[in-house]
Amino acid sequence: MNEETDVLAIEARGASRYYTMGEATVRAVDNVSFTIGRGEFAALLGPSGSGKSTLLNLLAGLDRLTAGSIEVAGCDLSTMDSEALARYRRLTVGMIFQSFNLVPTMTLSDNIELPLRFAETPRSERQDRVMELLTNVGLAHRASHKPTELSGGEQQRAAIARALANRPSVLLADEPTGNLDSRNGQEVMTLLRELNEKMGVTVLMVTHDPALASRYARQSLHMADGKLVSTVEALR
Amino acid sequence: MIRQDLLELAARNMRNARLRNALTTMGIAVGVASLVAMLSLGIGLQGFANHQLMKSGMFQTVFVSSKQDVRNLDQNADAKPENSPALNDDARKQIAALPGVEEVVPEVRATAEVDYGSKTNFTLVAGLPPSARNEEALEKMKGRFFSSANADEVLVQLDFAKKLEKDPESVLGKNLTIRYAERQSGDSPGSFSIERKEKQFLVVGLLDAEPFGGMRMSSRARVFLPTQTAEDMNLMQPSDTQQLVRSTSGSRTYAMLTVRMKSAAYAEKVEESVKKMNYSAYSYLDATKSIRRFFAVLDMFLGIFGSLALAVASLAIVNTLVMAVLERRREIGIMKALGASDGDVKKLFFAEAATMGLIGGSLGVAIGWIIGRAINFGTNIYLQRMKMPAENLWTVPLWLVAGAIGFAVLVSILAGIYPAARAAKLDPVQALRYE
Numbered sequence: 001m002n003e004e005t006d007v008l009a010i011e012a013r014g015a016s017r018y019y020t021m022g023e024a025t026v027r028a029v030d031n032v033s034f035t036i037g038r039g040e041f042a043a044l045l046g047p048s049g050s051g052k053s054t055l056l057n058l059l060a061g062l063d064r065l066t067a068g069s070i071e072v073a074g075c076d077l078s079t080m081d082s083e084a085l086a087r088y089r090r091l092t093v094g095m096i097f098q099s100f101n102l103v104p105t106m107t108l109s110d111n112i113e114l115p116l117r118f119a120e121t122p123r124s125e126r127q128d129r130v131m132e133l134l135t136n137v138g139l140a141h142r143a144s145h146k147p148t149e150l151s152g153g154e155q156q157r158a159a160i161a162r163a164l165a166n167r168p169s170v171l172l173a174d175e176p177t178g179n180l181d182s183r184n185g186q187e188v189m190t191l192l193r194e195l196n197e198k199m200g201v202t203v204l205m206v207t208h209d210p211a212l213a214s215r216y217a218r219q220s221l222h223m224a225d226g227k228l229v230s231t232v233e234a235l236r
Numbered sequence: 237m238i239r240q241d242l243l244e245l246a247a248r249n250m251r252n253a254r255l256r257n258a259l260t261t262m263g264i265a266v267g268v269a270s271l272v273a274m275l276s277l278g279i280g281l282q283g284f285a286n287h288q289l290m291k292s293g294m295f296q297t298v299f300v301s302s303k304q305d306v307r308n309l310d311q312n313a314d315a316k317p318e319n320s321p322a323l324n325d326d327a328r329k330q331i332a333a334l335p336g337v338e339e340v341v342p343e344v345r346a347t348a349e350v351d352y353g354s355k356t357n358f359t360l361v362a363g364l365p366p367s368a369r370n371e372e373a374l375e376k377m378k379g380r381f382f383s384s385a386n387a388d389e390v391l392v393q394l395d396f397a398k399k400l401e402k403d404p405e406s407v408l409g410k411n412l413t414i415r416y417a418e419r420q421s422g423d424s425p426g427s428f429s430i431e432r433k434e435k436q437f438l439v440v441g442l443l444d445a446e447p448f449g450g451m452r453m454s455s456r457a458r459v460f461l462p463t464q465t466a467e468d469m470n471l472m473q474p475s476d477t478q479q480l481v482r483s484t485s486g487s488r489t490y491a492m493l494t495v496r497m498k499s500a501a502y503a504e505k506v507e508e509s510v511k512k513m514n515y516s517a518y519s520y521l522d523a524t525k526s527i528r529r530f531f532a533v534l535d536m537f538l539g540i541f542g543s544l545a546l547a548v549a550s551l552a553i554v555n556t557l558v559m560a561v562l563e564r565r566r567e568i569g570i571m572k573a574l575g576a577s578d579g580d581v582k583k584l585f586f587a588e589a590a591t592m593g594l595i596g597g598s599l600g601v602a603i604g605w606i607i608g609r610a611i612n613f614g615t616n617i618y619l620q621r622m623k624m625p626a627e628n629l630w631t632v633p634l635w636l637v638a639g640a641i642g643f644a645v646l647v648s649i650l651a652g653i654y655p656a657a658r659a660a661k662l663d664p665v666q667a668l669r670y671e
Contacts, residue, residue, distance in 0.1 A: 062573060062664045083577055090575020101570045101668065105252050115574040117241040162574070 009170055009202035010036040010059065014068030017054050028054040030226035031068065036219065038169075039200045041193065043213035046223035052206045053174060055223070059204065060095050060172050061085040073169045090118050094163030094201075098175035100155040102147040108134065108158045109143040115165040133161040137191060153184030157191060164195070171195065173205040177212065189216055237580045246587035253560065257588075260549075260556040261596040267546030268600025268644045272636060273607040274542035275535065280608070280630035282531040289520075289527070295500035296338075298507045298519045300331065301492045321514060323490045331495055334509050336502025341365040342490040344466040345457055346473050349415040352400045352407070359396065361414060362457030363466035367496045376625070379408045379441035386464040390414075391441040396458035407439045414459070417472035430472050437461065546644065549596070550651040553589055557655030560588070561662070568659055569667025578660040585656035586649055593648025597641035604640070605632055 017029040029051045036042045046052045057063040058070060061077055069078040073092050080088060089095075102111050112130045121129065134140045137157040139150075147155050156176060163171055173192065177185035193216055196203045207213055213220045220232040237245075250257045289295060302323040321327065332340045344363035349356060368374060369381045382389050390412065397404035400412075418433045443460070473491070495510070497503050503519050510517040561568070568581055608630040616626040 057665050060573065062668075083579070086572070086575055086577035086580075089573060095573050097668065101566070101573070103567055103570060105248075110248075114571065117237055117245070118571070118575045118577075118580060120238055120241075123240070166575070 007037055008035050008071075009038045009040065009073060010034075010204065011071045012055075012059075012068070013070075015055070015058060015065055015070050016067040017051075017058055017063060018066045027051075027226045029058060032223075032226075032228045033068075034221055034228060034231060036202060036204060039196070039202055040219060041196045041203045041217050042205070042219040042221065043217035044204060044206045044221045044223065045208065045210060045213050047208060050223040051226035052223050054226075056172055056174050056204070056206050059170075060093055061088045062095075086118075090115065091166050092168055092170065094160075094166075094168040094171045096156065096159045096163050096171070096173045096176050098178035100147065100152075100159045100179070102155055102159055102162070104147055107144050107146055108139060108150075108161075111147070111158065112162045112165055115162060119166045121166075129165065133165060134158075136164075137161045151184065152180045153187050156180060156184070156188045160188070160191060160195070164201070168201070170202045170204065173203065175206055175208070177207070177209075185212075192216070237576070237583065242580075242583055242587045243591075245584055246591055249560070249564070249584070249588055250591060253556075253563070256556055256559070257592060260552045261592045261599070263549040263552040264546070264592060264596025264644055264648065265599035265603055267543075267549035268597050268640050269603035269607060270545040271539070271542030271643070272601050272604025272632065272640050273611070274538035275636055275640075276604065276608045276630050276632045277611065278531065278535040278538040279633060279636065280612075280628065282535070283631050284627055284629055285527065285531070295503060295520055296497045298495045298497070298503055298510060298517050299492060300495055300510050301516045302489065303514065303516050323493060323515060327513070327515070328490065328493060330513065331493065331506075331510060334495075334506050336497045336499070336506060338496045338498050339365055339367055340493050340495050341463045342467065343492045343494060344463060344471055344473065346416060346471040348417075348459075348471075350459060351413040351415065352410070355400060357396070357399060359459060360457040361416065361459045361461065361466070361471070363463035364391065364460040365463045365494070365496065374441075374443065377441050377443050378405060379439075381441060382462045383440070385462050386468060387462055388435065388437050388465065389440045389462070390437040391443050391460040392439055393458045393460075394442055394444050397442055404442060408442060410439050411436050412439060412459075413437070414461075416469065419470045419472040419476055428476070433469070435469065546647055550647045553592060553648050553651035554654060556592075557585055557589060557652055558658065561585070561655050561659045564659075565662065565667045568662050569664045572662070572664035573668065581662075582656040582660040585659050586652050589648040589652030589656070590645050593645035594641065596648070597644030600644060601632075601637050601640050608632060 012035075013033050015029060015032045016027070019026040019028055032055060044052045044055065054063065058065060058077070059072060061072075061080070065078050069076060071077070072088075075088050075092055077085070077088070102108075103114070106114070109127075109130045112133055113126055116126050116129060131140060131143065134143055137160055139154060139158055139161065142150060142154060142158070147158065150158065156179075160171075160176075171192070176188055176192065180188060189212065192203055192205070195201050205213075205217065210220075214234060218234050220234065221228055222230045222232070300323065302321070328340050328342075331337065341363065346361055347358065348361040349358050350361075364382075366382070366385050374381065377391070379391075382391070392400075392407060392412075394404055397407045401407050413434055413436050415432065415434050418431045420429050420431055495506060497506060507517045507519050571581060612628065612630045615629050619626055
């Protein structure tokens with residue numbers, strides 16, 4: 001590993017994702033190149049349909065590149081098969097969503113145990129790890145509740161705990177406050193910043209709110225029509 | 237994912253769609269039940285037939301006669317009676333020495349007069365070998381078998397006992413006298429004289445059914461004595477005159493010897509050896525071969541019909557799991573986003589299918605067992621009404637239990653192939669977008 005990749009969490013080079021819709025080719029992500037340093041808090045901005053969610057899915061290893069390459073924490077996603085990508089999603093990145101995506105029929109602790117099951121964490125260590133994660137997001141007392149019994153903010157915090165279960169180095173957040181009121185949104189953002197600062201987790205957050213981006217992110221990537229139009233470094 | 241997690245998640249998923257999974261599982265159970273009921277009936281019938289036939293002693297028995305005999309059993313055209321040796325004591329010893337042979341007994345039967353109290357009856361008396369003790373006809377006898385091979389004891393046919401006493405059972409423990417013709421060696425070779433003799437016997441047993449399943453001539457006899465006793469009495473037999481006329485030799489010959497094997501497995505070899513010695517031999521082994529073939533075909537058909545219900549049930553599994561895939565699209569997407577591999581998702585659906593198969597299969601075996609029990613119960617009520625003894629027509633061997641459950645699991649897993657592949661192929665991006 002050279003010095004450059006050592007300090008970079010994410011490096012995209014000419015990353016592209018095209019869809020064919022009948023006759024037409026939709027360039028959802030079109031030749032995007034950028035880097036995000038380790039331990040950085042970055043925001044991905046742009047209007048609906050600008051391709052920011054598609055880019056995030058590419059970074060999460062949920063979608064495959066049409067062209068170009070993406071390297072996350074030293075893993076070259078363009079060369080990985082589906083088994084390796086699953087491993088990558090399991091261990092290297094954590095993902096949170098606008099709609100939380102907790103499994104509604106599972107309790108919070110069962111939801112958080114899910115990635116530990118996939119990672120084949122020894123059963124004896126799991127309960128302690130689950131409680132540790134829930135304590136970190138202030139939900140230890142809600143361990144046996146179902147997601148529907150919780151407020152939106154609590155659900156998103158639980159989702160963050162779940163995303164961090166296997167200690168990923170990169171956290172990808174898709175509009176994490178999009179479904180929350182301002183107070184709960186504030187709470188979630190504060191938690192993300194805490195994780196970024198205290199645990200050194202690299203955070204890349206998709207949002208369409210420039211104010212949110214400028215308040216929390218050191219680097220803002222702006223997208224439009226699948227292309228990266230500008231990169232703004234906040235001076236803080 | 238480790239197996240325990242897989243099973244826990246599968247169990248959770250099944251609990252979440254309890255009614256649907258329960259109905260599908262019941263479908264499998266009914267399928268397995270019909271399979272088990274059909275096959276156990278087939279196996280039971282086969283066992284019943286085998287039991288009846290084996291108990292008759294037929295398959296452990298080879299009948300040997302000289303080809304010189306007019307009652308030649310060998311219908312072969314090229315049988316040369318003149319070359320066939322006489323069936324004498326030497327031959328008897330030779331046959332007794334063959335491997336697997338338990339006993340070689342002559343057929344002894346003669347007409348005799350039986351005195352019982354003030355009553356006198358003219359009837360057939362026959363020898364009964366010690367091995368007859370194990371025969372089915374004697375399973376339900378009253379009293380006991382001969383105390384030894386040459387005891388002065390008799391078994392009496394029930395019908396005959398009814399002639400002697402109003403209550404046939406009261407003849408047990410009483411004496412009767414048999415008046416018979418004794419053959420004595422004559423002064424010149426090939427000749428003999430006949431003398432009237434009397435002998436007292438103790439009645440020890442009452443026979444309801446006929447020994448040898450009614451397959452032998454001696455079965456027509458009404459009074460049976462131990463073969464050895466009968467031989468020692470030198471009963472004058474019908475074949476003796478025949479022998480005299482043909483004047484083969486001075487020595488005593490037998491009309492027919494009954495060879496008993498330790499098990500039916502020896503019958504074929506012994507029959508062959510005896511034929512090589514140039515005697516006529518006959519056994520019922522050939523008949524069993526076609527019976528066994530019949531049951532193999534019957535079992536196959538019963539199995540096919542039983543499997544039809546299971547085939548229908550497997551479609552229900554496909555249906556249930558395809559619905560589960562559609563319903564759990566989002567959940568599958570979440571699991572993939574959290575790092576579940578395609579293989580993990582596939583295995584999870586297989587685990588669910590297998591669980592349904594296992595529970596359905598176990599339940600089905602239990603139901604099938606109850607159905608079989610009911611059939612058995614019903615048949616026995618019918619048999620009883622027809623004044624026939626109860627029979628076990630239905631058997632569930634352990635291999636059928638294990639096999640049926642295993643088969644149910646296998647069929648379920650096969651049914652899970654398509655839904656599992658579909659779930660594994662699900663695009664997580666699409667699945668997560670799906671509301």
